Amino acid sequence: MKYCLALLMLLISPVSAAADIDEAEQIVSFVKKLDKHVTWPKDRSAEGNGKLFVIAAVGKSPATDKLKKLNGEKTPGGKQFKVRVVTPDLLPSNGHVLIVTTPDEKTLKTIVKKLHGSGTLTIGPGDSTGQAGTMITYFNETVENKSRLRFQINIAAIKAEGIEIDSRLLEDESIIVGK
Numbered sequence: 001m002k003y004c005l006a007l008l009m010l011l012i013s014p015v016s017a018a019a020d021i022d023e024a025e026q027i028v029s030f031v032k033k034l035d036k037h038v039t040w041p042k043d044r045s046a047e048g049n050g051k052l053f054v055i056a057a058v059g060k061s062p063a064t065d066k067l068k069k070l071n072g073e074k075t076p077g078g079k080q081f082k083v084r085v086v087t088p089d090l091l092p093s094n095g096h097v098l099i100v101t102t103p104d105e106k107t108l109k110t111i112v113k114k115l116h117g118s119g120t121l122t123i124g125p126g127d128s129t130g131q132a133g134t135m136i137t138y139f140n141e142t143v144e145n146k147s148r149l150r151f152q153i154n155i156a157a158i159k160a161e162g163i164e165i166d167s168r169l170l171e172d173e174s175i176i177v178g179k
Contacts, residue, residue: 024062026149027099027138030174031055031067034097034121035075037169041119041162053079054095056086058111059102067099093118100124100134108133119161126152135161152176 035053053075057064070081086092088107091114098120100108108124112133115122126137137152151174158165170177 023140023149024066026174027063027101028066028070030138030151031097031099031123032070032076033169033172035077035079037166038096038121039164039166040096040121051079052082053077054092054097055081055083056092056095056098057083058086058088058091058098058100058107060085061101063099063101088114091115093120095120097121097123117161119163121158121161121163135163148174150174150176 055067055070057067064085067083068085071083073081075081084092086098088111091098091111093115098111098115100111100123102125108126111124112122121136122134123136123138124134125139126134127139135154135157137154139150139152140147141150142148151172153165153170153175155165155177169175
């Protein structure tokens with residue numbers, strides 16, 4: 001019996017890891033597009049005098065690991081990625097993007113409240129209702145036995161921060177635009 005359970009665990013583990021990697025790659029691919037398609041308020045002070053694209057990540061996950069690998073690379077808009085892992089207690093207010101990779105509703109609400117008015121684009125996990133409180137919520141959706149990552153964009157929350165999104169980003173099939 002023990003051997004059957006161990007064999008079952010071995011068979012399941014690679015599938016789970018592959019799903020995490022696929023989701024992580026999709027999150028990183030989406031975040032990479034932001035520098036080219038998002039305009040932040042001109043009056044906010046961003047680190048690096050406009051030469052850096054600063055991403056802070058809260059939580060340990062495959063997505064966080066992949067985001068850290070972007071450090072030093074160039075964005076499609078020509079800036080240099082600077083990625084750092086932070087805790088909910090020490091959130092930078094001068095970053096471009098803060099992504100939460102752990103689905104803890106209390107943490108999400110605390111982060112959104114702390115960063116309100118900073119002009120930082122917040123991204124976090126949630127469901128298709130977009131109720132996570134972040135400006136962009138990501139979630140898995142299954143259609144015809146195929147799972148894919150979707151992004152729900154809260155346009156009102158983004159505009160309230162003085163952030164503008166290029167309509168070309170909204171044309172991506174993984175994007176759902178909310179009010």
